Amino acid sequence: MSSTTAPQAQKVRSAITRRTALKGLAGGAALAAAPGFVPYIQAQSSAPLKLGFQVHRTGIGAAYGRWYDRVTTAAAALINEEGGINGRMIEIVTEDDGTDPKRGAEVVEKLASQHGCDLAFGTLFSHVVMGSSPRAGELKLPYFVVSEGHHVASGKLNRYTLQPGITDVKSQVRAMAPWVSQNLGKKVTMIFPDYAFGHDHRDFFSEAIAAQGGEVIEKIAIPPTESSFTRYFPRIPRDTEVIYHVMVGPGVLTFVKELGEFYGSGARPQIFGFIDSLEAVDIATPGLEFLEGTYFWEGMPRYAPADAPEYETFYRERVGVDANGASVSDSKDISTYAHMFGCWETLHVIKAGMEAAGYQGPDDRVKLIEAVEAMTTMPAGRAHPQGDKVFNGKTHQVFGHQYISQVADAKLSVVHTASIEDGMYPDETDYTAQPF
């Protein structure tokens, strides 16, 4: 049995049960007999489109999930204010996946089979994407992830899984290498968590910096159970010019504090990190003083630039974030600004895709996928406030600008904007060759 016949078998199984048949007969007879049959059909076609939102409301991803939720709500409100999609309002159906891959797969099933959603979107953590994507593919449910993992572009997933709203880690890391090698140094020591996220950084950056004539002279993997880091720092070679760190989780404050104590007020290498470490964390938090003068990758600048374009200001207002990257209602509630735009942009890609496909309902899911695959450039604007994008329909992955910011006066200030081309790499798969 080919993969294209499986869904037919599934349909037949669900369609021919006695209960369904009886229900269908009874419902059909009642409808045919009822007055106003035609208006009923029209009401159905104008019913809201149901977009299933798989969110990390609990578990390790909850801080991200809270902001993904807010941004999604804001984007949906805007889309509805502007007339919805194909003349229909959108309804966000939210389910918490607990940042757990098993629950993630169950949530995808729930969104597809119980809520009858047209699609699912919004997943961030890579292991949840990996756990959920097979089920989305089996259910023939378009699955738009906002994860920044390389899993989509690597070809590990399936034709129903796309990432059109946020760049992937491989692209981000590659885009950093030219600037790091030209401005900070060529001899790099990497400090990273000893699991897949850290390994991705290790492998992608090692390759990228080598292409720039640089070299990773030491790779320090920190076990995930580690709570103190001082004993690892003596492994940093004396000739290190740049320390590249991607520590995440609750240990990051200790990591920064202990790194500061290790170097004291003496000379230190340049320090470059990924803001993933400090998303939802105030840079002015006591203990983070050592970060002053260091550099970070940002997917989207947390602190509003002085020359921010109109669409960036508009987006910031709509998602309720102030110029310092905090909630307008609570200055201590720091956003996950470098990532959360992905939900906003993904919803706008879904809107554009549904409109291009003339989407009316689940029968048009394949048309929706094909419409998104056909997308190429996405100009910066209210739909894409992070900046211009280039979408690769073959790999289902979007590419965009990346930002490098320096910590100055406990704030982040953009010092470099990497071009889209800096982050591009050869295709590793072609999902369009896969059957639906």
Next chain:
Amino acid sequence: MSRAVGLHIAVLAGLALAQFTLPEYHHGNLARIMVLAAFASAYNITFGYAGMLSLGHAMFFGAGLYAAGLAAEFGGIAAPGGLVLGVIAGALMAAVVGVLALRTTGVSFMIVTLMFAQAAFLTVLYFGEWTRGDEGFVIASDMRRVLGLDLADPATRYWAAFAVFGAVMLGSLAVARSSFGRVLAAIRENEERTRMLGYDVFRAKLMALAVSGAMAGAAGAAYALLFGYVGATFASIQYSILPLLWVLTGGAATVLGPFLGTLLMFYLIDVSSSFTTAHMMIVGFALIGLILFFPKGILGTLRERVVPWLP
């Protein structure tokens, strides 16, 4: 046929009939629940019948999961072979861990199994180049086929889950009704007296752990092959605690208790998480209620009060 055997066959018949009547969402859920219930039944052999409180069963489930997943990913071994490897991996790991851990009892056994499980979990992360660590990997669809049938197909998946659960449940029933099962119960009730009566307690406990490991390995392999994903989460401490909760809910040392507990806890979380982020608090309240009104789990308490013949 005894009442006990008849009841268990009736439950299996009901599950078989559910394949044709359940709505799509619950149909998929029940397939998943049966696989997880097989895991809980495996735990029940160790905890319920032999009285060994293990906090390390995630490593047996994970052994089966990774045996099937890695065999498919790197060895090109498809579903049936993966399932067999999963059973062997679970049994072997349980036997090896058992030889060392069974030198301890009670709280010490709990801590030692927890430590072994944590070491196994960290091993999965350490060999991330092959396991993809926390992120895990997806099993290719052509590896998820049995006799030309696609395990991703809902009906095939359901029957496969049914077969795994049915085998484990009937295996548990056989253990419960066997002289081996009675020896395990005797060890649980009074280990010293059992030893004094001439039974080889260490051997019986090791065998119980190996049987339990084989069943947990089967469940892990089935999960990987039926749902197409292998990840370190399934080897984490959480998956050592979950079967304990399922068994306590349904009734320790009852054959059907693990299934009932898994079913109830699954839907409790499924329904409550749609309404509140505090769904684990609801689970907590449910467990408190359980302790107050069903101190031996639902079926354990029913057996004590209403149906004494329930195995």
